[in-house]
Amino acid sequence: MREYTDAELAARCRAGDQEAWRELVERFSRYVYAITSQGFRLTPEEADDVFQDVFTRAYERLDSLRSDEALRPWIGQLTRRCCLDRLRARARERPAEAEALEEVADEEALARVEEALTVHDALATLSPDCQQVLDRFFCRDESYRTIGDELGLPGGTIASRISRCLTRLREAFEGRPEAPAASREQVTR
Amino acid sequence: MSRYDEERLAELLALLPPAPRGWVEAAQELPLARVQLDGLVARAEADAAFRAQVLADLEAALSAAGVEPRPIVIESLRRRLVR
Numbered sequence: 380m381r382e383y384t385d386a387e388l389a390a391r392c393r394a395g396d397q398e399a400w401r402e403l404v405e406r407f408s409r410y411v412y413a414i415t416s417q418g419f420r421l422t423p424e425e426a427d428d429v430f431q432d433v434f435t436r437a438y439e440r441l442d443s444l445r446s447d448e449a450l451r452p453w454i455g456q457l458t459r460r461c462c463l464d465r466l467r468a469r470a471r472e473r474p475a476e477a478e479a480l481e482e483v484a485d486e487e488a489l490a491r492v493e494e495a496l497t498v499h500d501a502l503a504t505l506s507p508d509c510q511q512v513l514d515r516f517f518c519r520d521e522s523y524r525t526i527g528d529e530l531g532l533p534g535g536t537i538a539s540r541i542s543r544c545l546t547r548l549r550e551a552f553e554g555r556p557e558a559p560a561a562s563r564e565q566v567t568r
Numbered sequence: 569m570s571r572y573d574e575e576r577l578a579e580l581l582a583l584l585p586p587a588p589r590g591w592v593e594a595a596q597e598l599p600l601a602r603v604q605l606d607g608l609v610a611r612a613e614a615d616a617a618f619r620a621q622v623l624a625d626l627e628a629a630l631s632a633a634g635v636e637p638r639p640i641v642i643e644s645l646r647r648r649l650v651r
Binding site for chain 2: 395397400404410411412417430431432434494495496498513519548553
């Protein structure tokens, strides 16, 4: 199956395509997870709730998305709002923490997540072998040995493949088109 | 030198670990869960005794309908039954 653009994916989900929905969740799951855990430092239980809430709202409100091209910033803003809602609920349960609520988003961490997502896009343009080895080593924190055992390759080969693929990633990243900027205007409630 | 050398790119890659598989799969099943939820709600609206039974134990009702009783699904069902 060819990979759909974000806009195509949004349109297909709106038309009731279940496979497209699965792909949408897969595509944005790391992004949503990173915002909840790094940008807002939610507990795993809170992050799980927010994760489901984000995709529930996304599913219910896809019709209100102004531009299908803005799917990513829309999901990003939806996630921020869900995190804040969760923190407000926490503050109601534990009023002593309420005063810190306004400063709870780590904007630097959120900016790094956006940057990381752009790198991830560049990763998706590499060969499947490169995608796999870089994802396993850097994103999944697997050792040379684990990767080597899985792929049936010696550790030294894994190390050199990682080095070669990182160089390709840099080349792909430097040649990438500019990503659309996130906009608060895209979020509807 | 580029601001994005290999080391920087590696650091940024590490910022996007996969979400727990169970979370992803639950979110992927949302459309199906909604259909099953719709069925439960429709039956509850037509049958007061069934509605009371569902409200008494939302988790059990969801499990019996084949829906994983995650907190957000339980809350969604509760809201739909009490509004």
